[in-house]
Amino acid sequence: MNPETVTALPTEALDPVPRDAVIAIDGPAGSGKSTTARNLAERFGLIYIDTGAMYRALTLAAIRKGVDLGDGRALADLLLPARLELGSVRGETTVHWNGQDFSGPIRSPEVDAAVSLVSSHEDVRTEMVRRQQEFGRRGGVVMEGRDIGSVVFPLASTKIFLSAGLEARVQRRVRQYRQAGREVQESQVRSDLAERDRKDTQREVSPLAISPDSLVVDSSSMSLAQQNDACARACRINPTLDSRLDRDLEAARRDLPWHYRLAYAVFGAFSRFYGLKQIGNEGCALPRGCIVAVNHISFWDPPLVGSTLHRYRVHSLAKEELFRIWPMGPLFRSIDSIPIRRKGYDHKAFSQAASALQAGNNLVIFPEGTRRAIGSPGPVRNGLGILVQATRAPLQPIFIRGSYGRAPGGSVKSPLEVSFGPVVWWHGLDALLENHDPKDVSRRIARLCEAIFYELQDRSYARHPRTLFEKELGDKQLQAFTKRHKKVFGTG
Numbered sequence: 401m402n403p404e405t406v407t408a409l410p411t412e413a414l415d416p417v418p419r420d421a422v423i424a425i426d427g428p429a430g431s432g433k434s435t436t437a438r439n440l441a442e443r444f445g446l447i448y449i450d451t452g453a454m455y456r457a458l459t460l461a462a463i464r465k466g467v468d469l470g471d472g473r474a475l476a477d478l479l480l481p482a483r484l485e486l487g488s489v490r491g492e493t494t495v496h497w498n499g500q501d502f503s504g505p506i507r508s509p510e511v512d513a514a515v516s517l518v519s520s521h522e523d524v525r526t527e528m529v530r531r532q533q534e535f536g537r538r539g540g541v542v543m544e545g546r547d548i549g550s551v552v553f554p555l556a557s558t559k560i561f562l563s564a565g566l567e568a569r570v571q572r573r574v575r576q577y578r579q580a581g582r583e584v585q586e587s588q589v590r591s592d593l594a595e596r597d598r599k600d601t602q603r604e605v606s607p608l609a610i611s612p613d614s615l616v617v618d619s620s621s622m623s624l625a626q627q628n629d630a631c632a633r634a635c636r637i638n639p640t641l642d643s644r645l646d647r648d649l650e651a652a653r654r655d656l657p658w659h660y661r662l663a664y665a666v667f668g669a670f671s672r673f674y675g676l677k678q679i680g681n682e683g684c685a686l687p688r689g690c691i692v693a694v695n696h697i698s699f700w701d702p703p704l705v706g707s708t709l710h711r712y713r714v715h716s717l718a719k720e721e722l723f724r725i726w727p728m729g730p731l732f733r734s735i736d737s738i739p740i741r742r743k744g745y746d747h748k749a750f751s752q753a754a755s756a757l758q759a760g761n762n763l764v765i766f767p768e769g770t771r772r773a774i775g776s777p778g779p780v781r782n783g784l785g786i787l788v789q790a791t792r793a794p795l796q797p798i799f800i801r802g803s804y805g806r807a808p809g810g811s812v813k814s815p816l817e818v819s820f821g822p823v824v825w826w827h828g829l830d831a832l833l834e835n836h837d838p839k840d841v842s843r844r845i846a847r848l849c850e851a852i853f854y855e856l857q858d859r860s861y862a863r864h865p866r867t868l869f870e871k872e873l874g875d876k877q878l879q880a881f882t883k884r885h886k887k888v889f890g891t892g
């Protein structure tokens with residue numbers, strides 16, 4: 401969705417923002433994220449969290465202690481035991497490091513210049529992301545940063561990428577500094593911002609980029625009030641109540657051919673026998689023409705997941721080897737399965753799948769391409785991103801757990817669950833494609849899908865902690881499955 405569409409949305413027709421919303425705002429330095437995030441938090445009664453301030457606090461602590469800023473391990477050692485507290489006084493973020501007030505000094509030019517380097521280390525980011533997830537665990541937050549929508553909260557209720565051209569950002573920063581009584585050279589501010597853009601977008605770990613499902617708001621020519629209003633409107637688009645969801649479920653069921661009914665009757669009996677629990681999307685509603693992406697751990701995943709899609713005719717991609725076994729071939733074809741060759745890129749299978757989506761059909765895929773170790777979903781292959789770019793089809797992520805530990809009526813080894821995540825719409829895809837090649841975009845879509853699988857897995861573990869059986873089997877599988885993955889695809 402482009403900014404004009406966001407601005408044109410009528411406020412009164414939109415859903416209110418829930419108290420447990422997680423609003424993620426990402427964007428480059430100087431794009432006005434902090435001001436807008438603070439404004440949204442105030443409007444909707446949520447807590448504002450400035451994640452940049454966390455990286456800044458670590459930078460300042462490291463400078464004061466004389467820690468080498470290029471040494472990620474040493475920085476992580478400094479961070480791990482530290483008490484890092486964020487607060488707010490009269491709308492301004494306060495930061496305390498081990499009880500010391502860092503709020504003022506973290507905005508110094510010295511920290512400005514060093515923070516990009518500090519935030520580029522994987523060890524540092526892992527711990528920061530963990531703390532940020534902890535802050536937002538119960539929802540009710542507006543969090544701003546660079547990787548909030550893509551890494552920290554891949555299932556945030558709203559994702560906004562706030563951008564602005566370099567020149568607009570330079571003018572805003574200069575004005576800000578002068579208002580604070582600091583004399584600055586415009587040319588210096590310009591080169592500092594350009595340098596931070598370069599470092600933030602080119603670092604290896606979580607580089608700054610539009611998450612393909614973010615709403616992009618380009619504020620270059622907006623006043624502050626317009627920018628805040630556009631973002632507030634974006635927050636009121638409730639993804640789970642999206643009007644594009646297919647609500648005519650009865651009609652969809654009436655149109656089902658007899659062999660689908662038969663297949664669903666068998667799948668349904670099978671999943672009832674094993675006590676399958678469905679989490680989320682109790683009405684089993686899917687938007688038209690959507691990609692249903694499921695993690696894959698067992699041969700039993702297709703019928704178990706299939707039983708939750710029982711209202712629809714769904715196409716699917718399945719490995720071509722299966723079609724060679726009689727009577728699987730004709731059976732699979734009768735329920736719209738498309739055979740796919742898993743090595744390399746199977747052009748024919750993907751174009752058949754894309755046509756099915758474009759005709760408004762739903763398509764089930766296992767985007768990891770083969771079974772993976774339980775507890776460690778991914779990596780997702782690039783086929784998903786290629787399909788998304790070809791069709792713009794929304795994504796229904798599904799996480800399956802326990803298809804290994806089946807026992808009639810449920811198993812103590814592992815709960816048998818199929819969890820639906822919220823539908824992902826690719827609002828930011830076109831804007832992302834302006835600056836990134838399609839291969840890179842496919843990789844980003846794959847990373848986002850993996851992050852969503854992990855998030856759904858974490859939520860499942862929060863309901864039922866990981867069992868010993870799952871842990872031991874997962875650890876054992878990890879090596880064996882990596883070897884098999886290499887054999888099937890030629891890569892780890």
Ligand code: DC
Nearest residue numbers: 451452453455515516519545546547
């Ligand atoms: O938003 P800010 O200027 O205060 O951020 C300071 C630096 O921290 C910025 O150069 C990028 C980094 N940062 C990050 O890498 N990830 C975040 N979530 C927030 C900030």
